[in-house]
Amino acid sequence: MKSRDSSGPDTAxxxxxxxxxxxxxxxxxxxxxxREVFGNFTGEGTxxxxxxxxxxxxxxxxxxxxxxxVAEFTRIPPSTVxxxxxxxxxxxxxPQGKYKIKVCQGTACHVRGGxxxxxxxxxxxxxxxxxxxxxxxxxxxRVACFGSCALAxxxxxxxRVYGRMNPDKAIRTIEGLQ
Amino acid sequence: xxxxxTKERALDRWSSFDTPRRTxxxxxxxxxxxxxxxxxxxxxxxxxVDLKRFQADLYHVGCLxxxxxxxxxxxxxRGGPSILYGGISPEKADSFIDDCILRDKLRPDLxxxxxxxxxxxxxxxxxxxxxxxxxxxxxxxxxxxxxxTDIDHYIARGGYSALAKALQMTRADVINEVKxxxxxGRGGAGxxxxxxxxxxxxxxxxxxxxxxxxxxxxxxAFMDRSVLxxxxxxxxxxxxxxxxxxxxxxxxxxxxxxxxxAIERLRIGIRKMHEYGLLGDDILGSGFCFDxxxxxxxxxxxxxxxxxLMASLEGRRGMPRTRPPxxxxxxxxxxxxxxxxxxxLATVPEIIARGxxxxxxxxxxxxxxxxxxxxAGKILRTGLIxxxxxxxxxxxxxxxxxxxxxxxxxxxxQTGGPSGGCLPAQYxxxxxxxxxxxxxxxxxxxxxxxxxxxxxxxxxxxRYFTEFTKEESCGQCAPCRLGTTQMLxxxxxxxxxxxxxxxxxxxQEVAESVKLASLCGLGQTAPNPVLTSIxxxxxxxxxxxxxxxxxxxxxxxxxxxxxxxxxxxxxxACARVCPTGAAHGEPKQPHVIDxxxxxxxxxxxxxxxxxxxxxx
Numbered sequence: 001m002k003s004r005d006s007s008g009p010d011t012a013x014x015x016x017x018x019x020x021x022x023x024x025x026x027x028x029x030x031x032x033x034x035r036e037v038f039g040n041f042t043g044e045g046t047x048x049x050x051x052x053x054x055x056x057x058x059x060x061x062x063x064x065x066x067x068x069x070v071a072e073f074t075r076i077p078p079s080t081v082x083x084x085x086x087x088x089x090x091x092x093x094x095p096q097g098k099y100k101i102k103v104c105q106g107t108a109c110h111v112r113g114g115x116x117x118x119x120x121x122x123x124x125x126x127x128x129x130x131x132x133x134x135x136x137x138x139x140x141x142r143v144a145c146f147g148s149c150a151l152a153x154x155x156x157x158x159x160r161v162y163g164r165m166n167p168d169k170a171i172r173t174i175e176g177l178q
Numbered sequence: 179x180x181x182x183x184t185k186e187r188a189l190d191r192w193s194s195f196d197t198p199r200r201t202x203x204x205x206x207x208x209x210x211x212x213x214x215x216x217x218x219x220x221x222x223x224x225x226x227v228d229l230k231r232f233q234a235d236l237y238h239v240g241c242l243x244x245x246x247x248x249x250x251x252x253x254x255x256r257g258g259p260s261i262l263y264g265g266i267s268p269e270k271a272d273s274f275i276d277d278c279i280l281r282d283k284l285r286p287d288l289x290x291x292x293x294x295x296x297x298x299x300x301x302x303x304x305x306x307x308x309x310x311x312x313x314x315x316x317x318x319x320x321x322x323x324x325x326x327t328d329i330d331h332y333i334a335r336g337g338y339s340a341l342a343k344a345l346q347m348t349r350a351d352v353i354n355e356v357k358x359x360x361x362x363g364r365g366g367a368g369x370x371x372x373x374x375x376x377x378x379x380x381x382x383x384x385x386x387x388x389x390x391x392x393x394x395x396x397x398x399a400f401m402d403r404s405v406l407x408x409x410x411x412x413x414x415x416x417x418x419x420x421x422x423x424x425x426x427x428x429x430x431x432x433x434x435x436x437x438x439x440a441i442e443r444l445r446i447g448i449r450k451m452h453e454y455g456l457l458g459d460d461i462l463g464s465g466f467c468f469d470x471x472x473x474x475x476x477x478x479x480x481x482x483x484x485x486x487l488m489a490s491l492e493g494r495r496g497m498p499r500t501r502p503p504x505x506x507x508x509x510x511x512x513x514x515x516x517x518x519x520x521x522x523l524a525t526v527p528e529i530i531a532r533g534x535x536x537x538x539x540x541x542x543x544x545x546x547x548x549x550x551x552x553x554a555g556k557i558l559r560t561g562l563i564x565x566x567x568x569x570x571x572x573x574x575x576x577x578x579x580x581x582x583x584x585x586x587x588x589x590x591x592q593t594g595g596p597s598g599g600c601l602p603a604q605y606x607x608x609x610x611x612x613x614x615x616x617x618x619x620x621x622x623x624x625x626x627x628x629x630x631x632x633x634x635x636x637x638x639x640x641r642y643f644t645e646f647t648k649e650e651s652c653g654q655c656a657p658c659r660l661g662t663t664q665m666l667x668x669x670x671x672x673x674x675x676x677x678x679x680x681x682x683x684x685x686q687e688v689a690e691s692v693k694l695a696s697l698c699g700l701g702q703t704a705p706n707p708v709l710t711s712i713x714x715x716x717x718x719x720x721x722x723x724x725x726x727x728x729x730x731x732x733x734x735x736x737x738x739x740x741x742x743x744x745x746x747x748x749x750x751a752c753a754r755v756c757p758t759g760a761a762h763g764e765p766k767q768p769h770v771i772d773x774x775x776x777x778x779x780x781x782x783x784x785x786x787x788x789x790x791x792x793x794x
Binding site for chain 2: 045046047048049050052053074076083084087088089090091105106107108109110111112116119123143144145146147148149150151152154159160161162163164166167
């Protein structure tokens with residue numbers, strides 16, 4: 001289940017304009033953070049995936065400016081870098097919420113009511129899977145499987161796994177974060 | 179330090195762990211355990227122990243596979259037996275810590291088993307626990323028994339002795355041992371492992387690679403996660419042996435990013451191996467050089483396909499290519515590459531240590547050894563199991579798994595994830611092996627087994643898997659890209675009451691074309707869930723089309739919700755939970771559901787305490 005950022009660059013800029021300042025990087029700041037990340041790599045093209053993952057870990061998402069810098073660093077055409085980023089569901093072109101809510105839609109979760117949890121969470125936050133709330137507090141994502149099937153249905157907030165969920169428990173968990 | 183000295187020191191450390199001089203607490207803290215509340219339990223235990231200035235050691239261990247009983251805690255007091263307690267919910271935690279940890283009181287009501295061969299009062303010995311009966315734990319030999327971050331625990335229990343042994347053997351002898359064990363690839367396709375190694379070892383090149391495929395993407399499968407979290411060194415040792423056999427100098431583990439704990443445990447493991455001289459230059463003084471790099475995936479199911487995985491490792495879009503050339507001739511960076519799955523590699527050390535004859539005593543003629551399965555879905559005892567191949571589905575579902583909860587009827591068991599199929603009751607007595615499952619139209623797959631009861635709709639399941647493969651199709655070949663989209667469209671229509679006569683035949687025709695014409699394994703197997711559904715559950719699909727009914731009451735657009743005025747007490751619970759305001763009425767008066775507004779979400783039926791919601 002991919003929640004791809006199909007919306008592309010325009011939306012990213014829109015969100016940046018209206019988003020909170022913490023997700024905007026001044027050219028100097030961006031430069032400093034990228035230099036730090038690049039310092040751990042040699043710049044060979046085969047490092048592209050780990051470089052992108054480290055940049056995303058440092059910035060929270062992959063702004064277009066950063067992608068261009070990655071392209072320079074790895075000597076890979078920007079179009080190819082963009083192609084790689086959009087292929088994988090876990091690269092984000094837009095800022096992500098402070099809390100990433102991932103509702104598992106794996107087989108075991110599906111037969112045990114994962115869809116009802118997704119619907120409840122989606123209604124509660126007022127966003128669809130793949131979207132982020134305007135205040136950049138919550139992002140909602142569908143994930144195919146966390147491998148915690150024995151405790152299905154499962155919901156994950158950032159890296160914490162919540163097992164044996166039901167719509168009520170999921171809502172209460174989210175309320176606890178607010 | 180040579181290996182025998184290393185092992186001696188490890189045995190010393192193990193013996194003080196195994197027969198503790200003060201209270202020892204082992205907490206099952208794999209991802210499953212954590213999801214069930216193990217992290218909170220750990221802090222409760224630590225603070226209680228600190229507060230009372232009690233002398234105890236708390237270890238985080240991996241998964242015993244008894245996921246239904248999580249969180250699991252094993253307690254040993256000095257000189258006493260080790261008791262495994264389960265289901266320690268937050269409500270029970272305080273009294274459990276008080277009785278079983280701070281004091282040496284036995285709590286048979288919370289106990290799952292006593293670790294050992296003898297029963298203790300009413301508590302069963304571990305191997306007699308219903309879920310363990312019939313299991314043979316080879317791949318899972320250390321899971322839940324050792325501290326996965328402590329390499330000495332692994333070494334003390336025989337770890338790395340197989341590597342030391344292999345390094346004394348010729349490469350050809352190592353390959354022959356694996357060949358005669360009959361081990362087949364546990365990732366799903368079941369290709370003989372030894373033969374794969376032989377192809378790669380014979381490929382002429384001064385540079386070769388070894389890859390461990392830990393991109394366990396099948397929804398419903400968690401065997402590899404559990405092994406990586408609970409016993410990472412078994413996989414790392416298997417990689418070293420495989421690399422030696424094929425002549426590879428560099429190894430990669432491609433792990434999916436959804437498994438952060440597994441990645442952390444592998445990182446610790448690799449660092450320790452370097453410290454112990456088990457990785458790097460001149461391993462154990464044999465002259466063999468090998469190193470391992472971890473590569474995190476980024477969320478693409480198709481990267482579990484070996485050529486796509488290699489493309490991803492090279493930093494490209496993870497798109498498969500046609501074979502031949504096979505990876506053994508031209509793989510990663512154009513060099514001969516051997517690629518095996520986690521479970522396969524974790525089994526290799528035991529085969530080398532104990533010999534191929536020992537391993538091949540388990541299993542059937544063509545499917546040797548044991549296989550792990552992840553039991554989930556509508557089953558009483560969910561968890562991770564390992565059984566000899568050839569064990570019947572009945573034994574797995576009803577014996578080990580304890581059958582279907584809530585007195586519901588068994589409907590099907592889904593094997594092989596999105597590449598497999600749903601097998602109905604008539605296959606319960608069939609042995610689980612590669613050939614039988616293939617004849618039934620499914621596949622062994624990586625080992626996910628999702629049990630379905632009468633409340634599971636076969637159209638919904640086929641639609642679910644088709645939606646999954648459609649989303650995950652990389653899109654480069656038309657049969658897969660367009661075929662899965664078409665199959666999904668037809669199935670969506672059927673589940674929404676828009677099915678037309680002839681849809682089943684059309685679905686079958688599309689499915690067979692996708693199977694024949696797709697480029698890689700994803701597309702070639704994507705139609706399996708659809709084809710098995712047609713083969714075994716045609717009547718149920720037909721009911722959706724001709725009678726516009728979903729017999730399992732799942733397809734929401736075919737359901738009508740109404741309220742039984744006799745049973746309704748007017749408690750207003752349904753009206754309060756209804757998201758669209760369809761359920762309404764005066765307090766203490768029977769409520770009604772407005773058909774126009776109802777979206778059939780089922781929230782009212784879930785809330786109603788009087789069984790007054792009727793679903794038709």
